Amino acid sequence: MYLTRRNRITRRSAAIRDMVAETVLTPRDFILPIFIVEGKDTTEEISSMPGYYRRSIDKTIVDLKDVWNLGIRSVLLFVKCDDSKKDNTGLESWNPDGLMQRSIKAIKDALPEMVVMTDVALDPYSKYGHDGIVDEASGMILNDETVEALTKMSLSHARAGADFIAPSDMMDGRIGAFRKALEENNFTGTGIMSYSAKYASCFYGPFRNALDSAPGFGDKKTYQMNYANRIEAINETIQDVEQGADIVMVKPAMAYLDVLREVRNAVTVPVSAYQVSGEYAMIKASAERGWIDGEKAMIETLTSIKRAGADLIATYFGKEASQILNS
Numbered sequence: 001m002y003l004t005r006r007n008r009i010t011r012r013s014a015a016i017r018d019m020v021a022e023t024v025l026t027p028r029d030f031i032l033p034i035f036i037v038e039g040k041d042t043t044e045e046i047s048s049m050p051g052y053y054r055r056s057i058d059k060t061i062v063d064l065k066d067v068w069n070l071g072i073r074s075v076l077l078f079v080k081c082d083d084s085k086k087d088n089t090g091l092e093s094w095n096p097d098g099l100m101q102r103s104i105k106a107i108k109d110a111l112p113e114m115v116v117m118t119d120v121a122l123d124p125y126s127k128y129g130h131d132g133i134v135d136e137a138s139g140m141i142l143n144d145e146t147v148e149a150l151t152k153m154s155l156s157h158a159r160a161g162a163d164f165i166a167p168s169d170m171m172d173g174r175i176g177a178f179r180k181a182l183e184e185n186n187f188t189g190t191g192i193m194s195y196s197a198k199y200a201s202c203f204y205g206p207f208r209n210a211l212d213s214a215p216g217f218g219d220k221k222t223y224q225m226n227y228a229n230r231i232e233a234i235n236e237t238i239q240d241v242e243q244g245a246d247i248v249m250v251k252p253a254m255a256y257l258d259v260l261r262e263v264r265n266a267v268t269v270p271v272s273a274y275q276v277s278g279e280y281a282m283i284k285a286s287a288e289r290g291w292i293d294g295e296k297a298m299i300e301t302l303t304s305i306k307r308a309g310a311d312l313i314a315t316y317f318g319k320e321a322s323q324i325l326n327s
């Protein structure tokens with residue numbers, strides 16, 4: 001047989017395959033989500049996320065030294081709020097001595113170079129488990145009142161030293177409101193990583209279990225996006241960039257790679273993707289049963305998320321993947 005093109009030549013050996021690889025993962029790609037609880041010397045495994053932990057601030061600092069040494073440069077903070085502090089206003093979320101604010105300070109003190117990002121949404125603080133303030137008569141989530149509360153929350157994170165606030169609430173007009181408040185209060189170095197295209201997804205289940213933040217009634221479909229839609233994601237993302245987002249996000253990742261690619265093509269700011277708790281749990285659970293090779297599934301999914309267009313990936317596999325990539 002005479003062939004002008006033999007495509008298998010560039011697949012012949014590992015060295016050649018590496019040489020022509022279009023996508024290369026590094027620990028610098030990862031944003032590591034961190035769950036923080038009150039107390040001291042506390043490490044609790046999250047039952048729905050095997051191998052993942054909630055830690056008190058002191059234990060978090062110890063862990064983050066490892067994280068830094070693995071080459072990861074950014075963390076995304078989530079805190080578990082005591083039930084007694086939950087209400088329908090979000091008051092605790094802008095408490096200057098709240099768990100989030102203390103965590104930000106402690107991390108920046110111990111590891112000043114670590115990029116600290118903070119989740120901005122009311123669900124961990126809401127007695128209803130919703131991302132916003134609930135109109136108790138109708139059960140609707142109030143947009144403008146929520147943006148006002150989240151603006152206070154964002155400023156308190158900036159004041160505590162957060163490098164990026166990461167609004168995950170999906171209210172309208174929030175990015176513009178936060179940017180204006182940051183400017184007016186002289187936080188000209190604080191960034192915004194917007195969860196721009198965040199879908200109403202069943203894949204958040206294990207996370208809500210980790211923070212005890214599942215909605216007490218209804219679902220999040222009046223603010224998070226319908227997973228049937230793709231063009232709407234472009235609209236949301238472009239608006240967030242116009243309102244001042246520094247980094248945009250598509251979430252979840254694996255079931256939304258088409259959206260991720262289109263968002264990457266539509267904007268000129270860095271794009272992140274969030275491989276969420278359910279994606280992590282699926283891989284862990286099937287690996288535990290011996291049905292798939294968990295390490296290979298981890299690297300393959302992360303590589304495909306980067307190939308699809310993610311400049312940054314928030315992933316619970318950050319540490320494990322970095323260990324493999326460094327070896």
Ligand code: PBG
Binds near residue numbers: 207220275
């Ligand atoms: C809070 C928030 C959620 C996640 C990130 N920020 C839960 C939700 O919107 O219900 C999900 C993260 C994950 O599943 O890993 N608004």
